[in-house]
Amino acid sequence: MDFWLTSLTPFESEALRLSFKVALWATLASLPFAIGFAWLLARHDFWGKSILNALLHLPLVVPPVVVGYGLLVLFGQNGALGPFLQDVFGITIAFTWRGAAIAAAVIAFPLMLRAIRLSMEAVDPRLEFVARSLGASRLRVLATVTLPLTLPGIVAGLSLAFARSLGEFGATITFVANIPGETRTLPLALYTAINTPGAETEAGRIVVISILLALMALGLSELAARRVTRAVHGI
Amino acid sequence: MASETLSLDIALQQGDFSLQATLDIGPGITVLTGPSGAGKSTLAGVIAGATRPDSGNISLGKTIFFNASTWLPPQRRKLGYVLQDSLLFPHLSIRSNLLYGHDKAAPFSLDDVASTLDITDLLDRSPHQLSGGERRRVALGRAILTNPSLLILDEPLANLDAPRRAAILPMVEQLRDRFDLPILYVTHSWDEIIRLADTLVLMENGRITAQGPLADVLTGQAGPAAMGIDGAVIEAQVSEHLPEAGLTKLETASGPLFISQISEAPKNQVRLFINAGDVALALARPDDISVQNILSATVEAIDPQTPPVVHVLLRLADGQALRARITPRAVAVLNLQPGLHVHALVKSVALDRDLVHHPV
Numbered sequence: 001m002d003f004w005l006t007s008l009t010p011f012e013s014e015a016l017r018l019s020f021k022v023a024l025w026a027t028l029a030s031l032p033f034a035i036g037f038a039w040l041l042a043r044h045d046f047w048g049k050s051i052l053n054a055l056l057h058l059p060l061v062v063p064p065v066v067v068g069y070g071l072l073v074l075f076g077q078n079g080a081l082g083p084f085l086q087d088v089f090g091i092t093i094a095f096t097w098r099g100a101a102i103a104a105a106v107i108a109f110p111l112m113l114r115a116i117r118l119s120m121e122a123v124d125p126r127l128e129f130v131a132r133s134l135g136a137s138r139l140r141v142l143a144t145v146t147l148p149l150t151l152p153g154i155v156a157g158l159s160l161a162f163a164r165s166l167g168e169f170g171a172t173i174t175f176v177a178n179i180p181g182e183t184r185t186l187p188l189a190l191y192t193a194i195n196t197p198g199a200e201t202e203a204g205r206i207v208v209i210s211i212l213l214a215l216m217a218l219g220l221s222e223l224a225a226r227r228v229t230r231a232v233h234g235i
Numbered sequence: 236m237a238s239e240t241l242s243l244d245i246a247l248q249q250g251d252f253s254l255q256a257t258l259d260i261g262p263g264i265t266v267l268t269g270p271s272g273a274g275k276s277t278l279a280g281v282i283a284g285a286t287r288p289d290s291g292n293i294s295l296g297k298t299i300f301f302n303a304s305t306w307l308p309p310q311r312r313k314l315g316y317v318l319q320d321s322l323l324f325p326h327l328s329i330r331s332n333l334l335y336g337h338d339k340a341a342p343f344s345l346d347d348v349a350s351t352l353d354i355t356d357l358l359d360r361s362p363h364q365l366s367g368g369e370r371r372r373v374a375l376g377r378a379i380l381t382n383p384s385l386l387i388l389d390e391p392l393a394n395l396d397a398p399r400r401a402a403i404l405p406m407v408e409q410l411r412d413r414f415d416l417p418i419l420y421v422t423h424s425w426d427e428i429i430r431l432a433d434t435l436v437l438m439e440n441g442r443i444t445a446q447g448p449l450a451d452v453l454t455g456q457a458g459p460a461a462m463g464i465d466g467a468v469i470e471a472q473v474s475e476h477l478p479e480a481g482l483t484k485l486e487t488a489s490g491p492l493f494i495s496q497i498s499e500a501p502k503n504q505v506r507l508f509i510n511a512g513d514v515a516l517a518l519a520r521p522d523d524i525s526v527q528n529i530l531s532a533t534v535e536a537i538d539p540q541t542p543p544v545v546h547v548l549l550r551l552a553d554g555q556a557l558r559a560r561i562t563p564r565a566v567a568v569l570n571l572q573p574g575l576h577v578h579a580l581v582k583s584v585a586l587d588r589d590l591v592h593h594p595v
Binding site for chain 1: 283284285308309310311312313314315316318320322324325326335336338363377378381
């Protein structure tokens, strides 16, 4: 890793580290919510379910710029929640890497939710009922039957969301701008290089780094998915 | 621990299907049977807590499962519920499956249950490595280890081949006897009914049409009509084996019966199913006849409701019932009347050695 990092320019390695950090936080922080909503949608019927489902999938279909602008309205310096978080918790969202992580999380959330929900819906509800008839509470059934059997979908959702977060551009640049060392992830660095006269080589290098990174992420997730499926279904 | 009685009186509407049932399930094996779509599995699911009825009440001993103000969730009902697809947890080993709901206060251990079901060698395997029959046995064991007050088996042997069924059937009897478990057994297989049932409950279109001891239900009105089964079950005692003739002699209060040789030891009780079509009647005892099995009986009732045949209900000396299916013409020729003493000629083919049962 060090060798690779030292062969990169500071401009590149900074963007690479930042991309990792943002994607990692975006993915991990949205996991509990994705599992919760997947469970709600896969295992419960309630009024307004299709509305909730549509809302959760909205980031997938609206332009990322719209999401970015929405986040700005919500978390900006003069936004609805921004000043509150700033004053009460001392947390600044706008124009920080945290904002970049939130933007990536919101954009990637439908992908993670969908993967987990599909996998959870494939779990035979009778297995869950049998677990209850064996004396298990709803929570224990979730922890010992539903979630373990959903693991392949969770792994798929994590890697999809991670990959999507790495590539997030529109919502990020709208919400937190393009600040070196703070919000300039790989796609934003590429955008900068493209807009800098004479930086074609730099742009090319970032393109190669992005492709290699994506391939690595896909390979790792494929490996993990296979292992998990084998562990869960014994195939 | 004396086993408790499950009482239910419920109504449930599901689309066009309406279920209404009043039923008590006491000790022994209660077999619930009826045509497909009769509501057998729905009723089993209602007891297990998978479906909530619209009204009524369900209780096991003093524990109320359901009434107007109570709904006990399935995990607190202390029932073992086993379905046709064994539904083992695919991500857990056989041992972990068995121990999933293990009640450590149970008066028997994992080893006891595993050896009764002959699954001791499978404990460290994973469910996908097991055959269908093995999976059914593990599912049974998993339910029993929760130390349930009632075991519900919903077609536990469906889609298994004959040898596998034959291997598991005696295990079900052992479960009842060794672990003192009342069992509700849902099936539409006649050999399972005749072999296992202490009490038989018939269902049709969401209603219970008959319930009671197996022999009574079979010889009652609803039995044959509902189930397309026509015959009676009687108990007999093994008297002696006649190896040179390949026969076993059974003793009943109304005379001896000869059947193809079985392995049951002398003095043991066996349960036999006698098809009504295999019973002929004679006023005097015929001597020169190939039929070897002749029981003396008294005509109790003649049911002319089902032309072109007539069903004659016969009572043996010890009170057991037998059914004969004959023509109305035969009734007229013999001038059969209730109270008349007759000889029932039972063709030996009617005695099926596979239906041997061992009441303990």
